[in-house]
Amino acid sequence: MPISEFSLIQKYFANTGKSAYAASLSQGDDAAVVAVPDDKQVVMSMDTLIAGVHFPAETSAADIAYKALAVNLSDLAAMAAKPAWFLLSLTMPEVDEAWLEAFSQSLKQAADIYKIDLIGGDTCHGPLSISIQVTGLVDTDCYVTRSGARPGDLIVVSGQLGNAALGLTQPDLPKALNAKCCKALNRPTPRLCLTDFLQQYATAAIDLSDGLVGDLKHILDKSEVGAVINKGSLPVNDWIRQNNAFEYALNGGDDYELCLTISPANSSKVDTWNQANPDCPLRVIGEITESGYYLVSKSQNIDLSDAQGYQHFGK
Numbered sequence: 001m002p003i004s005e006f007s008l009i010q011k012y013f014a015n016t017g018k019s020a021y022a023a024s025l026s027q028g029d030d031a032a033v034v035a036v037p038d039d040k041q042v043v044m045s046m047d048t049l050i051a052g053v054h055f056p057a058e059t060s061a062a063d064i065a066y067k068a069l070a071v072n073l074s075d076l077a078a079m080a081a082k083p084a085w086f087l088l089s090l091t092m093p094e095v096d097e098a099w100l101e102a103f104s105q106s107l108k109q110a111a112d113i114y115k116i117d118l119i120g121g122d123t124c125h126g127p128l129s130i131s132i133q134v135t136g137l138v139d140t141d142c143y144v145t146r147s148g149a150r151p152g153d154l155i156v157v158s159g160q161l162g163n164a165a166l167g168l169t170q171p172d173l174p175k176a177l178n179a180k181c182c183k184a185l186n187r188p189t190p191r192l193c194l195t196d197f198l199q200q201y202a203t204a205a206i207d208l209s210d211g212l213v214g215d216l217k218h219i220l221d222k223s224e225v226g227a228v229i230n231k232g233s234l235p236v237n238d239w240i241r242q243n244n245a246f247e248y249a250l251n252g253g254d255d256y257e258l259c260l261t262i263s264p265a266n267s268s269k270v271d272t273w274n275q276a277n278p279d280c281p282l283r284v285i286g287e288i289t290e291s292g293y294y295l296v297s298k299s300q301n302i303d304l305s306d307a308q309g310y311q312h313f314g315k
Contacts, residue, residue, distance in 0.1 A: 005123050008095065012104035013088065016118035017111025021084045021137065023119045032119040034085060034135070041140050043081035046133040047072050055186075056168075061099045062106035063186035064130065069110045071209065072134040073190035074256040078207040080144040080198040081136030083114050088121035089131040114192060142199045144260075149204040149223035153261040155286040156270060158191050160184075160235050161212055162245075165252025177239055188256035193280055198260060201269050205260040211251040213295075213307040216259055220293060229286040229304075231297040250295070251307075261288055 014027060025033035036042055049068050051057050073083055088107075092099075111118060116134065166173065167181030191207075198205055204219050212229075220227055236249045262269070270282045286296075295302040 008100070008123060009121075012100050013107075013118060013121070016104070016108045017086075017114075017116050019084050019117035020082075020115055021117075023085060023117060026117070026119040032085070032087075034119070036137065039140055040137040041143065043076060043079045043136040043138055043143060044133065045072055045075035045079075046131060047075070048129055048131040051128040059186065061102040065103045065106040066110045066187050068130040068132050069107060069114070069116075069134075070188050070190050071256055072132045073114055073116070073192060074188065074207040074209070074258075076134055076136035077190050077192045077195060078144070078198075078205045078258055079136070079138065080142060080195045080202070080205070081138040082192065082195055083116035083134065084137050085117050085119045085135045086111075087133040088118060089124070089133075090121070091124040091126045091129045093126065093128060114190065138195075139199070144198045144202045144205045146204050146206055146219045146222040148202075149219050149225050149261040149288045150263075151225055151288055151290050152264055153203055153288040154264055154267060154270075154284050155216070155227060155229065155259065155261055155288060156282050156284050157208070157212070157235065157257055157259050158194060158280055158282055159189075159255070159257040160237055161208070161250075161255050161257060162236050162240050162248030162252050164188065164254035164256075165248045166237075166240065166245075168254070169248075173239065177237065180237070185254060188254070189280075190256060191258045191280060193277065194258055194260075197269070197273060198258075201262045201266045202260040203262060205258055208255040208257045208259055209253060211253040212255070212259065213250045213304055217293065217304070217307055219259070219261065220288075223288075226289040226292040227286055227294075228289055228292075229295045231295055233283065233285045235281070235283040235285075 023032055023034045055064055076083055163181045163184035167185040204223055206215050206219055208215050234249050240248055274281050293304040295304055
């Protein structure tokens with residue numbers, strides 16, 4: 001006898017994650033109910049991952065689950081919010097219990113790591129896609145947006161850029177590098193560790209989902225400023241640098257690192273952070289300017305004014 005929708009939810013998705021903020025009413029009713037502390041504001045985001053668009057069809061269920069939650073949490077990190085609750089909408093072509101077991105176990109592991117509670121959702125029949133809506137909390141008026149960058153601010157990025165795109169398109173990499181790049185592609189790390197740093201020092205921030213060049217332009221447009229990026233300062237692996245394959249870092253996408261701007265008066269805070277957090281290094285890659293958008297490569301200035309990130313519906 002086929003498993004019912006409600007039995008499926010109870011079997012695979014009950015008791016997924018535990019937030020520091022308990023829901024007043026969780027799974028099992030028409031909607032969830034949460035209470036927000038008086039000194040907090042709610043930050044919400046939602047992303048959808050579709051088979052063949054956001055992940056190759058052969059991607060494992062475990063990797064799909066982890067990535068689906070991680071990319072949403074990356075949006076919270078960019079706003080300096082900390083995770084609280086999430087909703088899941090899962091569309092599947094058929095009920096495959098082995099797939100569901102792997103998916104749900106990985107989702108629970110990720111939810112436990114990042115301390116976020118699954119409080120509701122939906123399951124549907126159709127082509128494989130996963131939509132997750134995350135809710136985070138931030139101290140009142142301490143969220144970070146894309147619109148606060150000012151001329152003279154330093155442009156800073158976390159981690160390494162280009163690994164995910166490299167892992168997707170270059171299967172013949174050296175074994176250790178291939179493993180690193182595939183992990184970056186399938187199991188990105190949402191930089192929630194940076195939320196306090198952003199609250200204290202960031203003038204603007206964005207998560208890098210569609211490539212550095214296109215995503216930074218969103219900050220420039222919202223802040224009505226320009227920028228100069230130094231190609232030699234980009235944090236990339238040795239393969240990219242040795243092969244002069246910086247397009248992976250500039251336009252590849254799927255990095256889910258953070259790009260932020262800070263006042264030059266706080267430049268020493270980057271060094272202090274790096275000494276205490278070697279697993280999430282920060283790198284200054286450029287500067288906010290009055291206008292224009294350029295990549296400096298040796299003595300050459302490359303105009304990036306017409307740059308766009310990944311476009312779901314074309315140009």
